[in-house]
Amino acid sequence: MNPLIPPKENTLPLTSGGTYSSVLGTSVGVASAGIKGAERLDVAVLRAEGPAAAVTTVSTAAAACCRWTRERLPGMLRAVVVNSGNANAATGLQGEKDCFRMADETAKALGCDTNEIAVCSTGVIGVPMPMDRVLPGIRAAATEMTASGSDAAQAILTTDLRTKEASCSAAGIAVGGIAKGSGMIHPNMATMLGFLVTDAIVEPSSLQSLLEDVVNRTFNCITVDGDMSTSDTVILQTTGQGVVVETDTAEWDILTQALYSVCRHLAREIARDGEGANRLVEVLVEGLTDEEARVAAKGVIRSPLVKTAIHGCDANWGRVVGALGACQVPHLEELSLDFAGIPVVRDGMPVPFNETLATANLSQDEVLIHVRLPGDGIGRAWGCDLSADYVRINADYRS
């Protein structure tokens, strides 16, 4: 029996070594303010002057900075100020004031209006911001502005093991970005932040639609443990130093593909770097509608039983069927399913497979769970295995 063949993804090649600052018109400042311990970079200022868009957490416990940012975007932006080590969440009115002071300090240093600064904070919840260290850090970062995107990628990390950076360039359109993911080695840091930038000249509301579309297909399709944070934010800035790109043009498609390619890479790197994770898992659902396929893929990648099976290199396909059923996927009597390249279900019925080969395939760095059902939709989701280390990391923080 032949394995299913995954459809080709509409991506563009990434630039080797590319990052946020690969895009013309950006400048970056970083500092070590001592929020997450001495010597570590923990403040970044990302400057790109032009229309910007943002997507933030839908949590009703959203941090002050998320509310600040979404009140201002889409709209004109001069820079983003970010700190790691403290999320400034569940900090009440003081948290709002501190968020404002961060924007204000950045604006003063850059010589612009406070309302033209977006703010992001990631780290521990429920602890007041150490403003006596944060403000000098912001001043230091915003005064120099000679750092690289890679420095900023360092400065936004909390417990991630690796920085996440990418850029892509095609037909005179450049997109770059950095991200941090759900390391969650310390508690209350289930945060993802993404900072994207393009040199394309795009009208703010189109920029917002573009960002929402791409985030929906990338960062919204990753899960480490299904928890949503109080601080998730993705911002797309523009520098205005490239070509004008209008919707419904060939250039628009290229911009969309470039942004998707960068975000897809960053999203997969976040999933791969999930705490305690040994491997990246991709769930590909072909069939249904696009939206249904995406919901199904996310349902499978979120299932702890599927995640533990993959951790144990066990081609336990019944758990995938269970997860699909649990998220109300129809037509399972016509299901075809490959587990790590091995056909395990055809037309809703189990097919015999080689367990040794399955275990070998499941031991790879990347595992594909490929679902095919009636319909023309495609949905992808990314996650990681669930290991005993995840539990250890998250249970033993204070002991």
Add this chain to the structure above:
Amino acid sequence: MNPLIPPKENTLPLTSGGTYSSVLGTSVGVASAGIKGAERLDVAVLRAEGPAAAVTTVSTAAAACCRWTRERLPGMLRAVVVNSGNANAATGLQGEKDCFRMADETAKALGCDTNEIAVCSTGVIGVPMPMDRVLPGIRAAATEMTASGSDAAQAILTTDLRTKEASCSAAGIAVGGIAKGSGMIHPNMATMLGFLVTDAIVEPSSLQSLLEDVVNRTFNCITVDGDMSTSDTVILQTTGQGVVVETDTAEWDILTQALYSVCRHLAREIARDGEGANRLVEVLVEGLTDEEARVAAKGVIRSPLVKTAIHGCDANWGRVVGALGACQVPHLEELSLDFAGIPVVRDGMPVPFNETLATANLSQDEVLIHVRLPGDGIGRAWGCDLSADYVRINADYRS
């Protein structure tokens, strides 16, 4: 600062040693058919002749027996036949035929119509039923009918560590029941089954409403890992040997309370017996509407970050706030929160607490997370901590 005082629950005392067969008019047969290994009971027939109601999984991958049962109930029933060791799920047309043959064999032995038999199967997914062993097992069980509810409670177990049984009697109304839970020590057994019976005489559609209401507040409020199975079924039978109970009467309230008391006990025992679990966790949300409070309680109990924190005896209240925010709970700026009896948040702001005392309280067998928000609703949910054993149990099955 004083801890929050939990509101009193509207429950009736349980009968010591009570079980399904404590209710007059029931009879039980069991057998060891060799489905889950020699010597272990794995078939039960639960006889109670009268109107019955059922709630089954909403999974679109529901097993054949779930579909069989819900096509017949609410309605007249003679008996339920159950087997453990094989879920008869993802077994296609053959599975449907086998389900029918199980009902038919039971009906023949009891001398009734095949349509008056409900069928439940729990165990491994995707493996054909060993009918050569199942049918003789059913004959043996249905011929004797001299076993107890406790025997049946044994026969329905898969990987649970303990049987789950209860009964309650008040004002001439008796309710009894047994259940099995989400042991999930073997894969694909994320199944809960519940078999309830009352001697009250109740009209079928009222019985169905009663069961749905109580299941919604008990079995639907427990989670071990958030996965939903292909086989979850709860059946409420009647024997007609007691008093007539009509809706909107004082007797109806007593029947409701008795059924709630039995189901609440069984649900909590399932949560406590979750695989790898060290303790029972109850989340009590006071405020919002009843429905919103229940959704919030279930959101908190489902969060892996909350579950690992409790496993580590860490009063990490930020994770509870994160989980509440993630399920869109409003008014968090007015949140009060106690963690294992210790005030940690008042009016949305952290309050200092004694970490040593918190760790001691979190080490108990039962932990209460008590949330208070504006509103008059009450919601409760039960679950367990998430341990490294959970991962080990679920990852290492085939290795």
